[in-house]
Amino acid sequence: MELPWQIFEYIGVIGLIFTLGLGILIVIEAFCRRSNNCHLEAHPIFEDPNSLKQVPCPSIFDPAEKYLSLVIPAFNEEHRLPSALEEMMIYLQKRTAKDQSFSYEVVIVDDGSRDETKRVSFEFVRKYKVDNVRVILLGKNCGKGEAIRKGMLHSRGELLLMLDADGATKLTDLEKLENQIHAVAKKELGEDSSVRISDVPIVAFGSRAHLEEKALASRKWYRNILMKGFHMVVLLAAGPGIRDTQCGFKMFTRAAARKLFINIRLKRWCFDVELVYLCKWFGIPMLEISVNWTEIPGSKVNLLSIPNMLWEIVLMSVGYRTGMWKISS
Template identity: 40%
Template sequence: MLQLVVSLGVGLATVLAVCAGLVVQFKSPRPRPRDESENYYLCIDEKHERQRLGDLRSEATVDLSIVVPAYNEEERLPVLLDDVRRYVAERRRREPRFSYELLIMDDGSRDKTLEVAMAHARKHGVRELKAVRHVVNRGKGGAVTQGVMSAQGRFVLFCDADGATRFSDIDALLARAQAAARGGLAIAIGSRNNQALSGTVVERSHVRAFLQWGFHTYVTILGVRGVRDTQCGFKLFSREAARRIFYNMHVERFIFDVEILLLARYQRIPLVEVPVNWHEVAGSKMSIVRDSIQMALDLLAVRLNYLLGRWKIAHYPEATASPGASAR
């Protein structure tokens, strides 16, 4: 009997090891290098319409960088752009010297996403808008990573293109991040799960709520604990924290949020979760069944790569002064 139990145990362990090896081998993400054209952005500067992107390794030149991953968002993007414009106008009434940049990362869209962004910039004179076109679709995580690595802000925010989160909630994230900062390191993430305590409003379908609960349970089982909402597309980083996170990123699809949290935990970066106002917006690019399965496999691959030591966390590059640049 004992021999049978041992044999079953060895057999089960072998099967699990083989499955883990297959997941790591075939599901581990392999980000592609930047195409040369992706080092440039479009803006409404009349003399230099096409300019070279910034570098996260340089010193900050503006107060805030806003990174927006956008794939086929010609219909939903204007809502967010108007929300950002209103926020900036109000912020500048309080702080006339407030400076920012708005990076629209067009992730290989097949519609007029980039044209819509540029039309908005021209109509409202938004010289801070920088539109980048990827030659092929990377995925949301890849678009965010490329945008953050080009950011010039003292703080860097990424947010979804659909305008589901009220943009002015960034003030709460900034306040909490500054309070929690240690050694210039801080991350504040929006959460749709603390509304009862905060008085914020979340409008979500029952299907989405159930899937979020299931995913949160799965994430907890795989060891990512202490965060109630890993997937909210509204996350803020100090510049130093962004360097430590995004130069170590591997994931380019939906599960990239969890890798961010893993990297923050491994490096002991202070992280706070802040309730935000959120409502569900039609037009999501996610397939509920297909992408849920894909995310589950991707998360397992990410966790195994870190547990097995295949992915090393490199020390982030120190800031270097850019010609003529000065931090605000």
């Protein structure tokens, strides 16, 4: 009769050891990420593939030189990236032709791809010139959040748009985000015409929340479970405010990007949640705007993403709530 109780005791001891070990591991990892010294990081080198000359690398702390920066994280995207980039360039060039004051840059961040993403990206640099299209090579896979952070920190735009390499959201939808940011900035600034929009911190979140019912019917079952569970965890970690934190289509004014991306610590899927948390901490207005979205085959999200997402959410909660992660203003 004692044997079953002994088994339960062993299981209990093992569970306690595992829980304590996991807790210690979380605290250690959060402690290791306490310092976000992005201002001390070496700037990437932009190389002009036509002249083979190095191009000075900008910083988010420099004054804006372009109106719009598009930041595209790319990991093994040699097949999906070209068509998405062609569509972007057609839109950007048409808009430039209509409005001579409109200027842009596309910043592709190759997140340690093992395919021909680098070659494909530099083909667009050659075609459209290094002033309009630039490539940052991370050398190793760091994660989507880190790739976007690097791109944002070295962009030149008054407005900075992050978007995925698959072209799931039509680029024309950026005008919805742009117009709403301008409307809010106009209210904030009033009659003060000396302040530029880049100096007013505002973030516009592209959202697929209006497509949720249709998505539940068409999306794979494990992605629906992931979505519902993730929404609950996000609500607990960052609080209410944004229904769809994970849409990869977000626009930042330069002032907002500066505040947010010098503080971001999560490197992979959940950096979006950290953005919401930081926006609330800084009091940055958050706009959630519906965008058109099409699911493109080749998504990097799968069942193995779930443990990583939970890990990052727990890290964020421990890091900020214990005060280990200091926020720089």
